[in-house]
Amino acid sequence: MTGYFEMQMSCPPAMTVRRAGDGIVAAPEGIANGSFLVQMLLSSRTEGEMTAMRAFIPPGVATHWHSHPSGQLLFALDGVGLVQREGGEPVEVRAGDAVWFAPGERHWHGAAPSSPFSYVSVQPVRDGTAVHWMEAVEQGELSR
16 A cells, blocks of 8 residues: 555544545555545554545445454445445445444445445554455355
């Protein structure tokens, strides 16, 4: 990861305003089945601090399987999304829905085939990271 998406050592030491549209960049390659945009809202590698980002995902694009060492809160902003935990079925989510993924819970999330999807995710840092990326989601899981 390079540039704006790269994690900082810690969150800002004082109040910081991130304006709508500032710092929107392409997500790194290799974390989804297609390209999407992100806006990092909080970035840190410091134990116990939070990372947060806004994601803008085109129809049919989904993240790879991944987990968060201290869990993840995902809040749907717009469009129709799909979320799935390992061993479960994909679940449709819409604007205003909130999803909690427990610490270490293997999961993916993305846009439904016919709709873009945007969300804000918040995840605490543990052992210097907020996410562990894994393999791509099988195409059959995305079309359910």
